[in-house]
Amino acid sequence: MDDLKLIVAPSPHIRDIDTTEKFMFGVVAALLPVMAASIYFFGWNAVRVLLLGAAGAIATEAIFQRLRKQPIRIGDGSALVTGLLVGLIVPPSLPSIMVVLGSVFAIAIGKQVFGGLGQNPFNPALVGRAILTASFAGAMTTWTKPFDVVTTATPLVVGEAASRVPDLFFGSVAGSLGETSALAIFLGGLYLFYRGYLDYRIPLGVFASVIVISLLTGQDPVFHLLAGSVLFGAVFMATDPVTSPITKPGRWIFGIGIGLFIMLIRIWGSYPEGVTFAILLMNAATPLINRWTRPRIYGQGVKTSE
Amino acid sequence: MIHKTFPRGGGEIPHRKEGSERKAIQAVPAPSIVVIPLHQHIGAPCVPVVQAGDKVKIGQRIGEAKQFVCAPVHASVSGEVIAVEERPLLTGKKVLSVVIRNDGQDELVKMEAGDPAKMSPQAIRQVVKDAGIVGMGGAGFPTHIKVTPPKPVEVIIINGAECEPYLTCDHRLLLEQAEEMVGGLLAIMKATGATQGVIGIEVNKPDAIERVEEVIKEHKELSVAALKVKYPQGAEKQLIKAILGTEVPSGGLPCDACCCVFNVHTAIAVYDALTSGKPSYERVVTVSGGSVVDPRNLLVRIGTPIQTLLDFCGGLLGQPAALVGGGPMTGPPVVDLLGPVVKNLSGVLALSHEEAAFDENRPCIRCARCVDACPMGLTPNLLGEYSDKGLYDKADKLNVNDCIECALCSYVCPSKRALVTWIIKGKAGLAAQRAKEKVS
Numbered sequence: 001m002d003d004l005k006l007i008v009a010p011s012p013h014i015r016d017i018d019t020t021e022k023f024m025f026g027v028v029a030a031l032l033p034v035m036a037a038s039i040y041f042f043g044w045n046a047v048r049v050l051l052l053g054a055a056g057a058i059a060t061e062a063i064f065q066r067l068r069k070q071p072i073r074i075g076d077g078s079a080l081v082t083g084l085l086v087g088l089i090v091p092p093s094l095p096s097i098m099v100v101l102g103s104v105f106a107i108a109i110g111k112q113v114f115g116g117l118g119q120n121p122f123n124p125a126l127v128g129r130a131i132l133t134a135s136f137a138g139a140m141t142t143w144t145k146p147f148d149v150v151t152t153a154t155p156l157v158v159g160e161a162a163s164r165v166p167d168l169f170f171g172s173v174a175g176s177l178g179e180t181s182a183l184a185i186f187l188g189g190l191y192l193f194y195r196g197y198l199d200y201r202i203p204l205g206v207f208a209s210v211i212v213i214s215l216l217t218g219q220d221p222v223f224h225l226l227a228g229s230v231l232f233g234a235v236f237m238a239t240d241p242v243t244s245p246i247t248k249p250g251r252w253i254f255g256i257g258i259g260l261f262i263m264l265i266r267i268w269g270s271y272p273e274g275v276t277f278a279i280l281l282m283n284a285a286t287p288l289i290n291r292w293t294r295p296r297i298y299g300q301g302v303k304t305s306e
Numbered sequence: 307m308i309h310k311t312f313p314r315g316g317g318e319i320p321h322r323k324e325g326s327e328r329k330a331i332q333a334v335p336a337p338s339i340v341v342i343p344l345h346q347h348i349g350a351p352c353v354p355v356v357q358a359g360d361k362v363k364i365g366q367r368i369g370e371a372k373q374f375v376c377a378p379v380h381a382s383v384s385g386e387v388i389a390v391e392e393r394p395l396l397t398g399k400k401v402l403s404v405v406i407r408n409d410g411q412d413e414l415v416k417m418e419a420g421d422p423a424k425m426s427p428q429a430i431r432q433v434v435k436d437a438g439i440v441g442m443g444g445a446g447f448p449t450h451i452k453v454t455p456p457k458p459v460e461v462i463i464i465n466g467a468e469c470e471p472y473l474t475c476d477h478r479l480l481l482e483q484a485e486e487m488v489g490g491l492l493a494i495m496k497a498t499g500a501t502q503g504v505i506g507i508e509v510n511k512p513d514a515i516e517r518v519e520e521v522i523k524e525h526k527e528l529s530v531a532a533l534k535v536k537y538p539q540g541a542e543k544q545l546i547k548a549i550l551g552t553e554v555p556s557g558g559l560p561c562d563a564c565c566c567v568f569n570v571h572t573a574i575a576v577y578d579a580l581t582s583g584k585p586s587y588e589r590v591v592t593v594s595g596g597s598v599v600d601p602r603n604l605l606v607r608i609g610t611p612i613q614t615l616l617d618f619c620g621g622l623l624g625q626p627a628a629l630v631g632g633g634p635m636t637g638p639p640v641v642d643l644l645g646p647v648v649k650n651l652s653g654v655l656a657l658s659h660e661e662a663a664f665d666e667n668r669p670c671i672r673c674a675r676c677v678d679a680c681p682m683g684l685t686p687n688l689l690g691e692y693s694d695k696g697l698y699d700k701a702d703k704l705n706v707n708d709c710i711e712c713a714l715c716s717y718v719c720p721s722k723r724a725l726v727t728w729i730i731k732g733k734a735g736l737a738a739q740r741a742k743e744k745v746s
Contacts, residue, residue: 006629007662010638013637018718019721019722023720118669246674246685247674295677295683296683298314299558302555302556304558
């Protein structure tokens, strides 16, 4: 045993098997039903948008890491997730250049300028979408009906009367790629929860406040949950660990706050949909929420025996 | 049945105790040379009272405690002192040690023995002090100080949680020496004036729970607490919370919560010292891990080189990824295989490449698993970052000193960040900064 070569490292000497990669590719796996549904409803347009979104994000990530003389870590899956998310929150008919610009903005402005993975205050995909909305308002609100090339308005503009709940649930309505099928989103969310990658407090907080505010304002809560991107946003966007609170009570506040802003924008705002801005607003509030909801520390404020 | 546990944080980690949990304790023959460090405990080192050329017997005092927070050290073999010099511990740190060549005669000197039931609390404390007993679960805090609490104590808790993976020495001791453990507990209760004794055991050791319940049947003042298997159930503060429901105040001692905690092996050592006059010169060590040919629980003389233990267990299977002194969550890496067994060494682990894992320090994705897992309610992601960057004041504001260093934050981190390593450095950095501020 004279030639024993030991790795001398501090404790702990064992680690949980979960890794950042598993986390990121777990999210990709959870997105599979949503991607499948979007391809089913929108065909080659969906394939085009998803591929361009992913490619744009991964390329931008690699270029930035190269420029910043960092190890290229596109293999960790985080840029892939952002790229796919960008693809899933834009209209299926969005011109290719705009899709690519969206994912480039998402990674460059949304993530890398803050220092890369883990450093960004705002959800990168939503930053990309917000920039696209501001830059290409027309293209970003041109929706096509599934199985069809005819442009139409989102159910949120048409109104509840024209939309049937089963259509909203299964997905045969106009909208962004990923937001149309509630069933597919639900399946993905269940998978994330099962793998421990999603804290139920955030989506439940969003749903609870959307339902309560709908009821208080005399609107149909089922319609407000299923229409637009509430489900997709609550399950896949708001639960981004980097931009959501680190405490459990904080995640309740975060989710409820998102629901509140969604309904404020939908009912009184000038945009038909408010999920993007609601989540971005609560992203901004996250450091504050973390500070307010720090866990109680064992032994603090405990009296000493006599 | 509801199993007791602490309410906040904690986590499931693999047990990996199968290798040695069913193997009875086996004595390792004393080696031809022992190296006995004079500093095997928290506190001041001992002063040597022997020199090269002296003849010593087993149990003879070779290091004297000159200060209060210190414990004397005894010879573990009979023979000749061949050197009193600095020798490396298994961590590589050099400590003044007494090196003894074993003459194989096994001549003993014993302290005065008696019946603890007839001894005064003062007399019990004196024996514990003279026997050089220190916390054998890992902390190594001199036991005579703990049996002299500065304020009244009501409950004595025996820590049989053994929540670290691989380790099984306390489990085996509970099965094989339950009477001695209970005898030690009763003596400690007498010494401290406590009226109640609780033995906390994780429910993954049902045979130990059964055995101890059998032994304490006649004692109304004693009970067994069946503890949920959750890391770090055996951490002192978490154990107290689980069993008594009370918390130790921040910066305080268990006696501030009217209790005191002793490890299983420590209680047995107290019993042995009182009833047979045996000082602390040997202990049970678990040798385990995927790279050990035949994992076992060994009764070993203090001062035996780690190498001897590994050889006794059939040696190693190929190159291990890591050698650990103690449990895999908190034990230090073994740097020197000639480093000796000391009083607070509970295990020697040789982990295979499949078992061991190391820091990668990938970017934090703020998943907050460390926050959810922290049994103290801290925010390890922030503490680690502040400590690593030298922002000690910020770490202090987030109560870095409340960290118990259980390492669960590093364990759960998907980015494999060295959280606990940074935090431990941060605590030291903060102390240094505070000391500096005092001077200026």
